[in-house]
Each structure stands twice: as structure tokens, then as C-alpha cells.
Amino acid sequence: MRRYQDIYPSAPILMSDGSVRPSAAELLSLEYFEAEPASMPHEVFSQHHILINLKAEPHRVENWRGEEHRDFTFRKNEVIVTPSGIKSGWRWHEHSRCIVITLDPAMLEAFTQNELGKVLTHQQLVDTPQFEDADLTAAATMLYEALRQSSSGSQIMFESLARIFLVKLVERYGDEQSEELAFSRAFTPAHYKRVLDFVSQRFGDAISIEDIAREAGLSASHFTRLFKRTVGDTPHQFLMRYRVEQAAKMLADKSKAAIEVAHACGFSDQPHMSRVFKQYRGETPSAWQRRHA
Template sequence: MRYQDIYPSDPLLRGRDILRPRAADLLNLEYFEAEPAAMPKGRFEQHHLLLNYRETPHRVENWRDGRHRDFTYHPDEIVLTPAGIESGWHWHARSKVIVITLDPHRLGTFAEKELGILLAEKQLADVPQRRDAALCASAWQMKIALEERPLGFEIVYESLCRVFLVQLLDRYGEKRAVGADFSNGFTATQYGRVLNYVADNFGSTITVEQLARAAGLSPAHFSRLFKATVGETPHRFVMDYRLEQARKMLDDPSRALIDVALACGFADQAHLTRSFKQASGMTPREYRKR
């Protein structure tokens, strides 16, 4: 079930209705000013974060995995519910709230590929109520960008999304325990060095030997530990990174496909097309048209 499926009213603002799909990949922002109402309990496949902007406190009830909370919701307070937790709501005054939903898979990919962070299975902390004025201010900036749409607003919004996600993961991200997941000598520092090497060299040939050298391990030992820790082979990791950079370059319609292919380390345009279609179900041309 998606969190949006049970809203009792339509949002006044919805980011995905305005932006290209690429900008909505990281998060989905919706703004509500809704009369008192209720949402039935459900177990959702997304993380959802509620940020309160009502100027005066108001009464709210929240059910979380069978626990009932009847509390006063204050300005600049947030409620963060990780995916998989059953949640239901009843608010007793007109709301003024931003709801942000996040896809766990995309959030995990962003954390790994962009920040060098490996998140635990739950990814985010369960936060029934907490004041976080800084995070609320960041979300409000995203709302303003969507409403006012200044010159280059999609670029501005994308940047604000990234700032927001960094703040969110820094405060509430649950990272994998080093002792449990970076075992047998593979550390978070080594993972960071491998990620930096791929980011600096994805347009050239990258071998397992080069990645192992960056991590300070033998190739065989590195391949085994990397697969056990990250969940994919070094080769698949590099390919996924190249495809992600290719998607970004394809957003520029003036850039030739052969140029994108070579810049991202593919042997030729046909190699890019085969790999891209295998991963996404569409060719680079089809992706660009969409």
C-alpha cells in the first residue's frame, strides 16, 4: 500500500505533478491544509515524514504498530515513520503540513552512491514526535521552490532535495553496524575509498584489481568481502554507477548518445543501449523521450 492511497483530501501542492520524473526519484513532497479528518491504519511500503507548520499547537492521534498516541503537535515538530510500520491518524484541527514520502530502494541507492553510507535494513529511525526546526525549514524551502518556480527551478529543487536528504540521513539514518557488516577486515573507510575511485574513473576501464588496490586488499579477498557487504559484485556496482551517470547525462537533449556512452565508460553506443535496456527496460532514446 502507498501512503498516498488513503489521503482523505487532495494535496494543495504535489511535486511529482510539476517536475520531471528524475527530480521526484529522491523524494516526493506534498503540501496539505486539510480540515479535521482521519486516515485509516495501514502498513506502507514507503517511509513517510510529516512536518508541522501550523502556527498554534493542535491535538493529533496516531496509531503506530498497535500503540495509540494522543498528543499535542507543536510547530516545527516532525513525525517520521519507517516503511513497514502500521500507522493511522486522526487530527482534530485544520492541518498545515508537508508530507514527504521516500522509496526505500532509491533512498538506499542515494545513500550508497552519493554519500558513501550503507544503511541498515530499516534505514530510518522510528520518530513518533520530535522538534526539528532545521529540517522543517529545509522542507519549506523545497515547497517555496515548487510554488514560485524561479529560473532553473528544477535544478534548484534538485539541490534542495539533496540538502534535505543529507540532513535527514545525518539525523535519523540508521547505518549498518560496523562490527556486523564490515567484518573480516572490510571497513567503511575502505568502502569510501572504493566509491571515490569509481566516481573519479567511471569513464575509463576499471578492473577488480584496481578497486582492490584502492581498498588495500587482494583481488580475491576484496571481491568476496565487497559482495558480502554491499550485496552486489564489484563489476555490478561499477555498471550501476555508470548507468546512473548516463541517466544524468541523458537529461541534456543536446548531448549525443555516443558521447554519453564513451563518457560513462561504455565501449560504444550499442554497449550503452544494451546495458541501459537490461537495467531499466527501455533504451536510452526511449528514456530521453519520456
Template sequence: MPRRYAEIYPSLPLLNSDASEHVSAAALMSLRYFQAAPDSMPEDVFAEHHVLLNLQTEPHRVQNRRDGEMHDFIFRKDDIIVTPAGMRSGWRWFATSDVIVVTLDPERVAQFAQREMGLLLDPQQFRDLPLFTDPDLCTAGVMLRDALETGDVTSGVMFEAMSRVFLVKLLQRYGQERPEPVRRSTGFTSAHYRRVLAYIRARLDQTISVEALATEAGMSPSHFSRLFKETLGSTPMQYVMAYRIEQAMEMMTDPALSLGEIALACGFADQAHFSRSFKQVTGETPRRYRRTQTA
């Protein structure tokens, strides 16, 4: 069974977002900051994507074995290595490290890409991404790290905001979309998805039907429904409901908005309909969820 990277680190991090009481457990990512003496990590297969950002100003030798192939190289400042979930990987470094390690849950990354960026990511995400240099992405990582150092309630807010910035930069530059089908008529493409998502966003407070979504994608309702479920793992209406609930969750962070206002803005008939649907999807009422978020 794939493990988490944190289970085999040879030393304790100087900073760890998982240990911060002010960073939400539902954060998009985890961050750890290390300055570790020369050491190694055994080969293993992990359940998360692993983004290693090098801050060390002095070039130094690093070995990284990936799926049985050894890579022996000089690691320079602002170099980045991404190890995708499911790839067997091991490390050895020959000088004191100064690195930020960002771990990403593949499912959350895919959901973020879909809902926030209109991207359908290739399931083989990051597998062919070699060592690369990106000072801007490293700077975004440093801002993530620095958000943790304050240790107060503002650190959680900043970390959440900067995690979105970091992930958008990573996916915009290096995210791989699902390949287009050989015959366009046989597949649900990223272009189809972006049109459907834009339609849902623009009409969130209205009734949305499968027929309307299918028309937006240029397909018959039955063909659209089948391809949509094959691609995204849920029916179109299940997706719309989940999207309404997600948007309601975001709106509930604004204390000025009543649950009734949120219900109507997200396309529910009334607050009672919203409460029933919310509990069905999340297992708790909107009122209880809101209390836990503001406690």
C-alpha cells in the first residue's frame, strides 16, 4: 500500500504545515521545510505527488532513483524535482540540504484543476517532468513557508491563499491535460469540460438540466451523460450538486451572508432544500458546518 512521504523522512522538519493549528486540515497541500545533514531516503512508492524546491545557494550533488533508473546530478538553487504519486523513488544528498517539500493529494489536485481552472488532468500527471529550474515557483514556495512562520491565526489564512497561488502556477506551467481522443466525436475533451463548467458557473442560481449541459457540449443528452460519467466519475447532475455545495461552503465563510441568501445564490429552492441537500452530501447541516469553520 502506498505510504506518505512524511513516514520515512530521515530528520524532523523545521516547519510543518500539518503541525500548525491554524492551517485547515482541508488545505490543498502540505509543506515541510528542511535543513538536513547529508543523508538518504530509501526507495518506496508513495500516495502523494512530491514537489521538492531547492533553496540551497551552493550547488551540490544529489542522487535520485526513479522507477529503477538512477539520476546523478548537481542540484542548483531554484531547481525543482516533481515525483508523481505511484512512482518508486529514493534519494541521497551529499551536502546539507535547504529544501521545501510540498506534498499534494492527487485527487484534490485533480478537483482543484477541474473546478478552479477548467482543466481535465492526465491521470499520468507529472510522470515525464524532469528536473527543471523555476525561480518564480520557488519564490511562491518560500511565501508558503513564510506564512507558517508567523504561527498566529493569520498564518492559516495566508497559507490557504498562497497554496492556491502555488498550485495555479504549477498546473498552468507543468500540468498535463488529458490527451485528446483520436476521434473527437468519441471523447469528452477539456474544451467540452470548460464550456460546461462556464455554463454552470454563469447559471449557478438557476435550474440546470442535463439537456442544457449536453447542448453546451454539442452532444445528445444520452451521449453526453455517458461520456461525462466515464471522464469525471459522476453523473452531470451529481457534479452540479457537488459544485453547488462547494460554492456554498466558500460563501459560508462570509458571516454577512445568511444561509437563506446562500441557498438562493447557489440554486436551491429555499433554505430547507439547501439544508437537506447539504446534509446528504456532507453528512452535517449547513449551520453545524458553519459553526465548525468559525470556531
């Protein structure tokens, strides 16, 4: 069975395959496409596909979805869901700009049940083929930006935003609106962006959870619950993971002493960095440096 990406009218300008951590790739894959007016053949796919329109100007699109033919105006912030197992075809009448999120059904089911305690059925994905959701679009756009930047911390940013995107998607399609999902809705991509910007600028300082929560505009206890539920890590775990990522990059320069890297990355001393580094990387800083310097 061919993949959706195999029949798109043009090659993706940007794609996550091969450029993100395996733990992020297990959540979803992302491609960004731009294409001139064209058609796509009718195919059945084994993955779910989420199309997010980034084009500001409304434009005409035709979509064949099972036995249904839809001829409509595609507007910015509109999202189209094509579940696995449904024959789908497209005709774009104007230049398109789309993010395509691909989800493995088994992986999505595991995430939904294990992480959120929810059930997401195939039929639920079928029932709402198209909707407007600026929040979900914002999460997808930030995923795209994290992939495009390839900057310091972008790997952590992509994985965390992938989780945020999935939480937002399940909010829309979950079997019922639980207290937990309603709670998670309060943590938006904008909150996460403020947190990431703050951490990326201050990770070498002695910052507290209260400092990070204040930057997000939330109380420390409320922020911690929201962050853990939506991102998967506690704020402290996220900060430590970010510091380890930066330390690994600095250690690639053999001229930098380990104690210098430890202080630059906000660890209290070299042994502290070694303990945390091994916890998150499975090896000591010196072992990592020997392999990568």
C-alpha cells in the first residue's frame, strides 16, 4: 500500500522523517508541501492524515472521501481529516500551502489510551471530515517552525509540540470531553512558546518552576499540572532535558572542559551534570564526548 506522500503532486519542502528523535517520530510525522494546481489519484492509506491549510487566501478544493464528493472553499485554519482505510482523492484548483500530519493508527490509539485515558475510534475520525481550529493550526505551525529552524533545542521543542498537537486533536475527537482534556485545553501552543523562549534564554541560570510558571502567566501548581498533562514531562524534567541537550552540544567541542559546560548549562557542579546526563542519555558526559567529539 502506497503512502500519501508518494502520490502528492510535488516533493515535500520540509519533512520530519530522519530529522527528529525516534520518540518524536513515534508520535507523528510532518511534511510541508506547496504545489501548483493538480490532482491526486484516489487511494486507500493505512495511516491517518491531517491536512492543515496555511494559505491566507481562500481557494477552491475538491475532495473525494469514500463515496462522498466535496467541492468547497478551503480557508485558513481549516483542518481536514482523512482516516486510514478510506479511499481519498484530491483536486487543487489553485496553488496550495499545506502541512500534512501523518499518524500511525496503533500509535495514536496507544497515546490516547495510555497518556490521556481516552478512546479514539475510527468512526469518530470519519464523522467530522473538516473543521476550523485556530489552536490546532497554531500547534501544527509551531511544529513546522521547530522543524524548519533546526536550532538549539528544536528537537525537544518538536517532540513536546507533537504531544500538544495530539492532545488538541483528541480534544476534538475523543469519545467524551473529560475533565482532563478540558483542563489540557487551557495550555495552548502560545503558553508553550513562552516557556520555551524563557528556558532557551535562561537555562544556564538558577531558575525555578515558579519563574517558568510566571512567564506562562499561570500559578506554579496549575502550570505544573497543565504542563505535565499536555507535554508529558514535568517542568523540572523538561528543564533538565533541555540542559542535557545543550550540554551534549557543548561537549562536542573538546576544548571545553566538563566543569565549564556544567556551569554554562545551569548545573550546580560537574557531578550533578554527570548524574542528570546519564539519566537522560544513558551514558556519562565523558563517554558521550569520546564518541562524538
